[in-house]
Amino acid sequence: MADGTDQKSSNQMWGGRFASGPSAIMEEINASIGFDKKLYAQDIRGSMAHATMLASKGIISPDDKDKIIEGLNTILSEIEAGSFEFSRKLEDIHMNIEARLATLIGTAAGRLHTARSRNDQVALDFRLWVKEELQKTEGMLTALIAAFLDRAEENADTVMPGFTHLQTAQPVTFGHHCMAYVEMFGRDRARVRHAIEHLDESPIGAAALAGTGYPIDRHMTAKTLGFREPTRNSIDTVSDRDFALEFLSIASICATHLSRLAEEIVIWSTPQFGFIRLSDAFSTGSSIMPQKKNPDAAELVRAKTGRINGSLIALLTVMKGLPLAYSKDMQEDKEQVFDAAESLELAIAAMTGMIRDLEVRKDRMRAAAGSGYSTATDLADWLVREAGLPFRDAHHVTGNAVALAEKKGCDLADLSLEELQAIHPDITKGVFDVLSVEASVASRTSFGGTAPSEVKKQIAWWRGRN
Secondary structure, eight states: OOGOHHHHHHHHOOTTTTOOOHHHHHHHOOOOOOOOOOOOOOOOHHHHHHHHHHHHTTTOOOHHHHHHHHHHHHHHHHHHHOOOOOGGGSSHHHHHHHHHHHHHHHGGGGGGTTOOOOOHHHHHHHHHHHHHOOOOOOHHHHHHHHHHHHHHHTTOOOOOEEEETTTEEEEEEEHHHHHHHHHHHHHHHHHHHHHHHHOEEEEETOOOOHHHHHOOHHHHHHHHTSEEEEEHHHHHHHHHHHHHHHHHHHHHHHHHHHHHHHHHHHHHHHHTOOEEEOOOOOBOOOSSTTTOOOOOHHHHHHHHHHHHHHHHHHHHHHHHOHHHHHHHGGGGGGGHHHHHHHHHHHHHHHHOOOOOOOOHHHHHHHHHTTTGGGGGGHHHHHHHHHHHHOHHHHHHHHHHHHHHHHTTTOOOSOOOHHHHHHOTTTOOOGGGTTSSHHHHHHHSSSTOSSSHHHHHHHHHHHHOOO
């Protein structure tokens, strides 16, 4: 505690090896309590499980175990009430809690650290925190996917232009476009689930790096803490931060998907496109231009991707040259993860709200769907299917038709049969059945295609999967 911690007690924390206290600079660079206090709940939970296991194995007495757990519950209440005083001189969350425990219960507190080290203790705390954050992310992604499924179902037959190179390519449905993001965020959710499975091992009991000679039961603590099993190598256990890197990697990929979506929302909401209107809840105005309605929420989601990517690169750089086992460099692991988690949570929540609230302007989408000769591929396919042309020849004929329509300033469907037959004599009036955007999208019935019937099948599959 801050009111009872002096230089001498700080030295005692390190043991008798050091004759004098840390310099102010050393204290500044060494202390992590400013950010690792975020792990207080996980630290207390791990200590309770450890104390219970020690008592069950006869390593500490049942009375000491009861005192420890009662004291830890008191500390948990103090922290949650905001009355706990964190001390920088005690470096980290572990020593802050242990020092307060000693004040509350006396010498029994010193028995809690039997058969463990701060190395396996922090590995446990951090792993528990990341696991809980991944579980939260899984739930948020499920909500985002559900929002897209609802919009896809409402717009399974709403035609719009599909793009490549941001140029009109072929007509698609807005429902199909929404389902593309369902696939993206579905992969993100699958990665989250795999990451939870990967990290579902308990580090506690690995001690500093070599394990311990005490007859501990690591399987018991693993089960108590909700892990599948304990880790299998004590050296790797205290030096591993793969779980943090995997979280940041998942966060970066997911943020990239969110950023791509944000970019489309920004584009679609412009007067030039006008495909959607954002609700007032996710827009802002201009201080000088009263007509403006800016998609600031989408822009900020797009920007947070760089911040999250930076966190991944930072931790990869920290870890890249570390020899086994633990090194103090690894203290730099948490701030990046905490910041990325906060940014990702906010971005997913904002995007879920935007998708739920946005207004789809079907008339503008329909008007744009036929622009840029988007049914040209349908004409080429018709020539292959009905006139027997090789696709490359059909491609050339279609190019001539597009050139003529462009010269006349009309759509392909507005060319007369005579004009089309002048380009190729085997074209019949049946070609007009495929030149509308509705006919085009309806024909794309291949598995995963844009036809409304196929979109509805994919929606049903995803709803069953959730």
